[in-house]
Amino acid sequence: MRAYKAKDDVQAKAYYTDRFYVSPQVPKQEVDTDAVFSSDLASISAKFEVKESFIQVGQMVVYINAKDIYGVLELMRDSLEYTQLSEMSAIDWLAKDNTFEIFYQMLSMNKRKRIRIKYFIDNGQAVDSVEKLFRCADWSEREMFDMFGIQANNHPFMKRILMPYDWQGHPLLKTYPLEGDEFASWYEVDKIYGKEARETIGPEIRDTARVDRYDSQRFARLGFEVPKGTNITGNEAKNEQNYQEDGGVFLVSKFDKKTSVIVDDPQR
Amino acid sequence: MAQIKNRLTPFFENITFDREDNELVLNFGPQHPSAHGQLRLMLHLQQEQIVKAHPDVGYLHRGMEKMAENMIYNEFMPTTDRMDYIASSSNNYGFALAVEKLIGLEVPRRAKVIRMMLLEINRLMSHLFWLATTALDIGAMTVFLFAFREREYLMDIIEGYCGARLTHAAIRIGGVPLDIQDGFIHQLRSFLNKLPQNIKDYEDLLDTNRIWLMRMEEVGTISKDMALSWGCSGPMLRASGFKWDIRKEEPYELYDEVEFNVPWSDKGDNFARYRIYMQEMRESAKILYQTIEMYERCVKEGQTDLMAHSPKYISAPKLDIMTQNYSLMQHFVLVTQGMRPPVGEVYVATESPKGELGFYINSQGGPYPYRLKLRAPSFWHTGILTDLIPGHYIPDVVSIIGTTNIVFGEVDR
Structure with missing residues (x-):
């Protein structure tokens, strides 16, 4: 049988508590x-x-x-x-x-x-x-x-302040899941493209650190740059990028990594 | 790529083009360079004069209070960085102090001194940033460049300490993770020796500058009653005639051992706030000189502890974890399950660069806070714009937002 989980408090819970543990009190x-x-x-x-x-x-x-x-x-x-x-x-x-x-x-x-x-x-x-x-x-x-x-x-303007006016649900209730409910996860898609676009667009990617290393549409891999949209295998040679024009820019001197000094002492 | 058709129709819900009273509604923001973040201000104008202002916030809302309820206490620390990201150590500190008060921890003296150094460096960073951006908004580009140069040195010092320039996470519950690095004191001293001259440079450019005075004096005046009623704190409160600094009145850390003044004014206008920020930078420098002496005394007296000893709540030092079985077990439990503070609640206010930063924590004895409320000063400093802006003109809005020193990571949380 599946373990019973309370529906009225869906927040994170301690996964293990010693059964003899008694919490102390703040005096x-x-x-x-x-x-x-x-x-x-x-x-x-x-x-x-x-x-x-x-x-x-x-x-x-x-x-x-x-x-x-x-x-x-x-x-x-x-x-x-x-x-x-x-x-x-x-x-x-x-x-x-x-x-x-x-x-x-x-x-x-x-x-x-x-x-x-x-x-x-x-x-x-x-x-x-x-x-x-x-x-x-x-x-x-x-x-x-x-x-x-x-x-x-008797409040002069009882409206939402942080969430959009047309939001459904109240986020700090214990019944409100951390990742949001269904309304929350499809809010932008429903509002901009309509409910029927949900399947085409797909759910939001919530892992902000996710980087697809074969995606050359959105990510530039520093040191291994290829033209946008190129199919890559991951075995490209490293190319030394020079971010300053070869002929030089008027009034701007060429930045040389080897001879430049970092000023970290204000009294220098 | 062809434009994808969508259902977002042009959205003019607040703009009425035909009105009897000749009022124009101007949307200021949410993307406006001088709004210092995602602030949308709906301004009702009669000619050039503003008759009604309606600040709309929430564009940076990440639900930090909700996140806190689902994280163990130590896990939440890096999230607090993202509140007031101009001075993130002060947020770390506010949270750490609240939890320490809840579990009744005493932090070792050396850690306290390092914390004070970090807090005051953060205050200087924040005030320099404030000066730079406000001066830039008003048109004083030189001050911006000068102040950012000095801020850069401070960020280098912080980077040497914790590896990060903006989101420090440099303070732990129970102390600090690291001792200050070699050269920290030398770098800080040489910065502080230069600082009075730097502040004088800014003041020479601004204090008697005709344009600066016209934009600052008698603009955005906050009366005593208004400051109280809107819950103002920090420089906003001190500029309105209250000599109230939490470091002085409810001292935490070692602020009762250092000597510093609390600058205040009863003018309440933008210029008064500007003067207070400048004066506070000098006071911070004074405190930093004293903390350097305190630190050197700690070293001389051989106080090496950086974290509190409390095996129930705080992991043992790394050496113990690596060599002693019990410390390793304790550490494992504290990392996987988290500390369980006692049942109770606490509200702790600290003086962050922006004002009173408070953490209310309600603990039910679990590893997650049952409720955590972040009392961010900027929230009410944004709210006060409702009452402060009417009667002013559009250019004054920019200077008023500038001197309120609001940061939207903190307003929206």
Whole structure:
């Protein structure tokens, strides 16, 4: 019987894991070990429900409810001096429990602190846009939509940003294969020549390092050049190529490999 | 060969030829020499003035975050080179530091010094490249030739170190692969001795140049609020009145041991950014002099380690691998299966030449990152063009794109 492979996560998997292996954890600290973080957390939890909070690798992580995100970020920007949104995006947990985890990476330059605000949404649920608070969220939320298909409510221009507008599928989902789906692999052919040209053109060659040494149409073999399109066997004699005209060029002196010097010392 | 007929009809989706308001839509790019990459800007013009700008990116999208999810950690390192390919070691470093923070590694001092040398050489390379291309866009051809000449020396030094000129992959998780080569310090010193005069040459050509000042002063002014709101970082943020340099504020490596200033300005215009880039080159040179001294002290004190000792995550030195059975086994497992960092997540920001380069890694204990988000500064420095360009004229677009210093390997990732 063929081994079962999950369809909802087609990413690369470890091919072997010791069955007694237990992953260690990145250590977490209590929030009250840091005075600045604990006062920030107190101000947030006074107004909003905080589900979980801890400090990991020097940054506080706060889990909140999805509906509170605009309020929390507004409070952090206006009262707690977290004036910059460094980054925001999503993590795909669809295979685990059909949710997405959204994170917002906040920076306070006055306090020299970074906080990560996180919450979970269900598959298909939209997030509230924070574009009114931080203009950079305009592009981040578009990228998140492009990559995961998560819509943002009240966003001024909810369109794809990196992929073409007519693309199908969202590339960073774990269900999306690394080499792309069928739509992706035939995108250019279908668009330019039509579906019926697929057989004539054939699939895309994805090995970028592939060089056919008998192909004299596209490749010049340095030192063994032949006229374009010549049938070759691979036994041509090596010909010393001279890339400068024999008669010389006006005002240009002849380049001589043997007598020339490479200047590698700026103080020469 | 005869033209093959295809279905791509002429495509004018954004151009309306007949409009009540007399607005012209101009497509700037995606192939435009002064766009510094594949940037398509849709500019709505009223006469010569731009009333609306819509940057369109994604022409260089390679899906690096997706690739990272399907690669073991060490395998991803050369891919990070292709982000900001003008200063690729800084990307390598950002990723290496993030993974080191995740697994809690301490890097040997000598490796730290070499990393700092590489980072500052990369910063100089990037700033020289910036100066050259921006000056060329504005018409100062001489500066382009001068700055590229100096950059060439730096690339030679880097080439001697790692064999590559642009895509270095010169940093490993846990340290650096090699010690610096013979002659590195001599080459670097002689470059640095010449650099102040070189920078003065550029400034003599530009600082009081009437054309340069007209194109730079009071053009592309970013206010404090706008810089914050758009997530600006690096020179873009410092030109708008914030003295914020991650090397100073959240020091990594040995940046807390070296002495340097953080140039900043509250003007926020193109000229302020230009001054900051020039000043930062001088500060980088200052740091490099100090790292040379630190390196020589490391040699004197006999600190030879270049990679961290952590058999669970980092392969042993080559000598051990070749002579000791257990090291060989460990190395085999680490190469074929990859290291397995602990379960958890980390966001690490470093000061790349362009701004705050952040790596967010979510590890679920497997050999592949579960989620890796690249926070590239240029992404938002491109986004800000939406708000920055309206009100300016077409020639200003060129100088504004120039001073934002965007690199599209990083924008599209």
